[in-house]
Amino acid sequence: xxxxxxxxxxxxxxxxxxxxxxxxxxxxxxxxxxxxxxxxxxxxxxxxxxxxxxxxxxxxxxxxxxxxxxxxxxxxxxxxxxxxxxxxxxxxxxxxxxxxxxxxxxxxxxxxxxxxxxxxxxxxxxxxxxxxxxxxxxxxxxxxxxxxxxxxxxxxxxxxxxxxxxxxxxxxxxxxxxxxxxxxxxxxxxxxxxxxxxxxxxxxxxxxxxxxxxxxxxxxxxxxxxxxxxxxxxxxxxxxxxxxxxxxxxxxxxxxxxxxxxxxxxxxxxxxxxxxxxxxxxxx
Ligand code: DHB
Ligand code: FE
Numbered sequence: 001x002x003x004x005x006x007x008x009x010x011x012x013x014x015x016x017x018x019x020x021x022x023x024x025x026x027x028x029x030x031x032x033x034x035x036x037x038x039x040x041x042x043x044x045x046x047x048x049x050x051x052x053x054x055x056x057x058x059x060x061x062x063x064x065x066x067x068x069x070x071x072x073x074x075x076x077x078x079x080x081x082x083x084x085x086x087x088x089x090x091x092x093x094x095x096x097x098x099x100x101x102x103x104x105x106x107x108x109x110x111x112x113x114x115x116x117x118x119x120x121x122x123x124x125x126x127x128x129x130x131x132x133x134x135x136x137x138x139x140x141x142x143x144x145x146x147x148x149x150x151x152x153x154x155x156x157x158x159x160x161x162x163x164x165x166x167x168x169x170x171x172x173x174x175x176x177x178x179x180x181x182x183x184x185x186x187x188x189x190x191x192x193x194x195x196x197x198x199x200x201x202x203x204x205x206x207x208x209x210x211x212x213x214x215x216x217x218x219x220x221x222x223x224x225x226x227x228x229x230x231x232x233x234x235x236x237x238x239x240x241x242x243x244x245x246x247x248x249x250x251x252x253x254x255x256x257x258x259x260x261x262x263x264x265x266x267x268x269x270x271x272x273x274x275x276x277x278x279x280x281x282x283x284x
Contacts, residue, residue, distance in 0.1 A: 012166045013075035013203050016107035019165075020078050023111075067204060074203035078107040083199060087252045090235075098142045099278035101257040103237040106223065108163040113153060113176040119188035122154060122177040130159035130192040132270030139185040139226055139277045146185035147279065153178050153225040156194040193271065196220045196245055209250075219245035219254060224277075231279035238275060 050056065071080055086104040094102050114123065139150035155176040157163050164174035175194075181187040197218045199205055209216050221237040237253055238260050239246055246254050260273045 011168065012163075012200055013079055015075075015166045016078040017075035019107070019110065067208065070204040070207065074205075076200075076204045079199060079203075079205050082107045083205065083251045090253075097232065097280045099232075099280045100226075100234050100236060101255050102235050103253045103255065103258060104251060105225075105235050106237075106251070106253075108166050109155060109223065109225070110165055110176060111153075113155065113178045114173055115178040115180065117180045118152075118182055118186065119190075120177070120179055121190040122175055123171070123173045124175060124192060125171060128158070128174075128192050130195070132265065132268065133191050133193045134188065134265055134270070134272035135191060135222065135275070136186070136188040136272065137275045137277065139181050139187070139228065139279065141231065142278055142280055147228040147231065148181070148183045148185055150181040150185050150187075150226060150228040150277075150279075151178060152181065152187050152189070152277075153227075154189060154191065154222060156191070156222045157197050157220075159192065159195050161195045161197040191222075193240070194220045194222065196243060199250060214250070215248070216250060217245045218249050218251055219243035221253075226277045226279065228279060231281055234277060234279055236277075 051061075071077055082104060086106075090102060090104050135154070139147045139152070141147055155163070158170070158175055162170060164170040164176060165172060175191065177189070179187055179189050197220070198216045199209075199218065201209065201216050206216060208214075220240050220243055224234070224236045224238065226234040226236070236258060238258050239254055240262060241259055246259070260275055262271050262273050265272045
């Protein structure tokens with residue numbers, strides 16, 4: 001790969017930061033003064049306890065300062081928080097659900113991807129590399145009834161582990177799409193199997209990973225948002241059996257319920273998989 005086409009942490013990090021700013025997630029947001037007091041006090045106390053318990057030195061304190069400054073400069077706060085914290089927030093937000101287990105959204109979601117009715121093929125390059133994947137299933141309610149015209153947003157990395165709109169030289173909506181299920185809630189989407197993904201190694205997060213002797217890998221995954229009027233939005237990731245990082249995902253976002261059953265395609269080349277989604281009705 002040439003240098004110009006290599007994804008850099010600064011470019012994907014800054015794109016993720018800009019995307020978060022534009023997402024509207026913070027536009028009407030206020031957190032109660034009591035909660036800020038409680039949560040900020042607990043966070044500061046936890047950090048002070050570590051300093052005292054581990055007898056943190058000035059060199060270590062200054063290394064931390066320099067590193068925190070670099071996280072911001074590289075635009076990597078979304079990456080850092082989504083890798084090392086979002087999984088717990090997701091757990092708290094969804095542990096009341098009876099339907100599908102979800103998983104973290106991650107930093108690379110883009111709303112309003114082009115919409116198509118199922119069956120459909122996701123947008124991809126004419127020479128898109130990889131193994132064809134037919135992804136099909138049904139969307140149902142926790143009471144077992146089918147959810148007609150449920151919406152399935154799908155986005156994932158390409159065969160080299162890169163996401164469109166965050167790595168350079170990939171068409172805007174490549175491997176991203178919004179799909180409308182049929183009257184029985186069934187969907188069929190043709191795509192390409194994604195590769196395992198390495199979080200950018202040349203920015204602040206990569207520096208931490210190298211300094212701590214960790215690895216930077218997430219297992220290959222499909223990202224999804226599944227929705228229907230009157231039901232809780234399901235944000236999930238689905239994983240491929242046998243991936244060496246399913247058991248040590250850097251983002252701690254794999255759950256056994258999210259592993260796909262991959263079979264050889266019954267028509268054409270590649271593989272296919274069936275996965276049904278069960279949504280919880282919005283509590284009244
Ligand atoms: C990150 C990337 C992902 O694709 C993902 O699903 C979660 C986190 C990241 O780089 O932070
Ligand atoms: Fe991802």
